[in-house]
Amino acid sequence: MFLSLKEIKKEKFRYGLIIGMIVLIGYLIFILTSLAMGLANQNTDAINSWNINSVALNKDANTSLTQSLITNDNAKNAKLTKNEAYIGQASVVVKKSGLTKESAQFLGLKPNQFIAQNLKLSSGHKIQKTNQVVVDEQFKNDGYQLGDKIKFNSESQNYTIVGFIKNAKLNIAPVVYGNISNWKNIKNLNGPFAASAIVSKNAKFSMKDDQVKTYSISTFISKLPGYSAQNSTFTFMIAFLMIISLIVIAVFLYILTIQKIQNYAVLRAQGIPAKTLVNATISQSVILVVSGLFIATILTGITAFAMPNAVPMSFNIPILSAVGLGLILTGLLGSLIPIKIILNVDPVSVIGG
Amino acid sequence: METLQLININKYFGTGTSRVHVLKDINFTAKKGEVNLVIGPSGSGKSTFLTIAGGLQTPTDGSVQLEGDMLKNMSSKQRDALRLNSIGFVLQSYSLVPYLTVKEQFKLVKKVKKQNNLTNLSLTQLMEKLGIEDLVNKYPGELSGGQNQRVAIARALYTKPDILLADEPTAALDSERVAEVGQIFQDLAREQNTAVIIVTHDLRLINFADNVYKIMDGQMTLENDMKLAQ
Numbered sequence: 131m132f133l134s135l136k137e138i139k140k141e142k143f144r145y146g147l148i149i150g151m152i153v154l155i156g157y158l159i160f161i162l163t164s165l166a167m168g169l170a171n172q173n174t175d176a177i178n179s180w181n182i183n184s185v186a187l188n189k190d191a192n193t194s195l196t197q198s199l200i201t202n203d204n205a206k207n208a209k210l211t212k213n214e215a216y217i218g219q220a221s222v223v224v225k226k227s228g229l230t231k232e233s234a235q236f237l238g239l240k241p242n243q244f245i246a247q248n249l250k251l252s253s254g255h256k257i258q259k260t261n262q263v264v265v266d267e268q269f270k271n272d273g274y275q276l277g278d279k280i281k282f283n284s285e286s287q288n289y290t291i292v293g294f295i296k297n298a299k300l301n302i303a304p305v306v307y308g309n310i311s312n313w314k315n316i317k318n319l320n321g322p323f324a325a326s327a328i329v330s331k332n333a334k335f336s337m338k339d340d341q342v343k344t345y346s347i348s349t350f351i352s353k354l355p356g357y358s359a360q361n362s363t364f365t366f367m368i369a370f371l372m373i374i375s376l377i378v379i380a381v382f383l384y385i386l387t388i389q390k391i392q393n394y395a396v397l398r399a400q401g402i403p404a405k406t407l408v409n410a411t412i413s414q415s416v417i418l419v420v421s422g423l424f425i426a427t428i429l430t431g432i433t434a435f436a437m438p439n440a441v442p443m444s445f446n447i448p449i450l451s452a453v454g455l456g457l458i459l460t461g462l463l464g465s466l467i468p469i470k471i472i473l474n475v476d477p478v479s480v481i482g483g
Numbered sequence: 484m485e486t487l488q489l490i491n492i493n494k495y496f497g498t499g500t501s502r503v504h505v506l507k508d509i510n511f512t513a514k515k516g517e518v519n520l521v522i523g524p525s526g527s528g529k530s531t532f533l534t535i536a537g538g539l540q541t542p543t544d545g546s547v548q549l550e551g552d553m554l555k556n557m558s559s560k561q562r563d564a565l566r567l568n569s570i571g572f573v574l575q576s577y578s579l580v581p582y583l584t585v586k587e588q589f590k591l592v593k594k595v596k597k598q599n600n601l602t603n604l605s606l607t608q609l610m611e612k613l614g615i616e617d618l619v620n621k622y623p624g625e626l627s628g629g630q631n632q633r634v635a636i637a638r639a640l641y642t643k644p645d646i647l648l649a650d651e652p653t654a655a656l657d658s659e660r661v662a663e664v665g666q667i668f669q670d671l672a673r674e675q676n677t678a679v680i681i682v683t684h685d686l687r688l689i690n691f692a693d694n695v696y697k698i699m700d701g702q703m704t705l706e707n708d709m710k711l712a713q
Binding site: 132133136137139140141393396397398399400401402403404406477478 | 534537539540560563564565566567568570571572574578580581582583587590591592594595622638639
């Protein structure tokens with residue numbers, strides 16, 4: 131630690147550049163991770179807020195809420211408890227004169243079931259009657275207000291916004307929670323349909339109906355349109371960035387070590403143990419990476435503060451900490467590469483001819 | 484008192500037809516309190532002699548004894564410890580760590596040395612003796628060649644070594660500085676009872692030596708007559 135700190139202190143510009151490079155790598159990875167998580171969350175925010183563990187869908191719906199319909203006959207076979215609730219999904223375009231049209235996900239709920247009961251509103255009140263809706267705060271940001279009358283698609287029916295709710299997104303679209311009795315009209319269903327799905331807090335919920343299949347929440351989420359492909363893309367991007375940063379950091383540390391070989395040879399000749407020099411190299415890497423990540427974290431914090439609401443970013447501290455730890459381990463790995471050179475430094479090489 | 488003994492040392496480099504006999508039946512003894520000068524042209528084998536004497540290389544044949552201990556019986560770690568505690572090295576160049584101040588050069592040695600008999604008082608006295616007490620906060624790059632060499636000597640002596648091995652210590656110095664450094668070696672050998680071995684081709688140091696050895700084509704001869712000639 132002594133040698134590494136002293137060297138950084140003396141060679142401020144050189145090590146400043148290396149720290150600068152690590153700051154940029156760390157900042158890029160933090161921002162990409164936050165964007166990836168923000169986007170992933172916009173797929174699942176609403177589902178996550180329900181705290182459910184299983185979803186029952188029509189078995190032919192290919193695990194898609196959009197394609198699923200639960201008939202009244204199916205529903206009769208479901209022994210619903212306080213842990214189950216109906217969900218009626220419909221994709222809608224929300225309209226109000228003078229305001230921008232918004233594509234949204236209408237989710238019909240039964241007001242006496244747990245999802246409607248547990249909605250945590252940021253303003254307004256819960257759904258009490260038909261034709262009332264609670265909408266995601268994105269609408270508020272776009273100029274919609276409590277009490278506004280809105281229409282869906284080409285329907286003539288007006289719906290009143292009675293509440294706003296934070297982070298209510300499904301498939302990257304804002305959610306409009308309404309009464310399930312409205313859902314059938316919005317979806318233009320004439321048949322005897324009860325809902326799109328039955329969701330349950332119970333992981334082992336099942337129905338004695340061969341037309342309906344129950345899925346775990348993780349399976350259901352992974353089958354959301356585009357969700358897995360999008361997450362895989364981001365995961366690979368971040369993984370490749372980590373690998374590239376490993377190579378870049380390792381190359382820098384290798385060059386630095388090579389430049390110090392003469393000094394190390396003198397120190398070895400004087401009996402300074404190789405262990406001391408190895409420790410200096412490793413501790414120097416940790417200091418550089420930690421300093422770089424510290425500054426990257428501050429930059430990320432400033433970016434989070436300055437970023438407009440329209441950009442889907444999520445700053446999940448435990449996950450970003452894990453990414454940071456991964457980068458520190460990457461730096462450590464990079465510093466291990468030149469260690470063989472240090473161990474093999476020949477002190478004889480500095481004795482003149 | 485005999486501190487360092489090289490007995491029947493032979494050193495070969497290479498194999499087969501390219502095998503070179505670098506040191507030939509070298510017998511050498513260094514006593515405490517004496518300055519030994521080993522002179523010879525480039526490629527004569529004097530650096531190989533120095534590295535074998537300092538435990539950095541092992542001879543092909545023969546043995547090296549330091550205070551009665553055989554170096555060849557020691558592990559690499561034991562030889563590291565020996566160099567740190569009993570042998571001081573003064574090298575021609577790159578002798579100081581460029582990113583440590585003069586004070587920190589000594590701090591590093593103190594941190595690493597396990598048999599910690601190093602005191603601030605002894606360091607202060609050593610610095611005063613070598614005239615570097617005003618340079619403590621300077622980096623090697625801010626020092627002249629002579630100042631650098633004096634700091635390197637002070638660092639080598641800081642651990643109170645039994646032997647001081649110097650490789651071309653005056654290579655970068657003018658005549659005035661050569662005399663200054665030569666005097667320092669002689670004084671320290673006398674006052675600290677250290678065996679000093681200087682490998683050089685600089686004949687200006689002969690006046691400060693008790694014994695002068697010459698290495699030519701791997702063979703060593705005692706050439707104390709050279710002192711008279713100077």
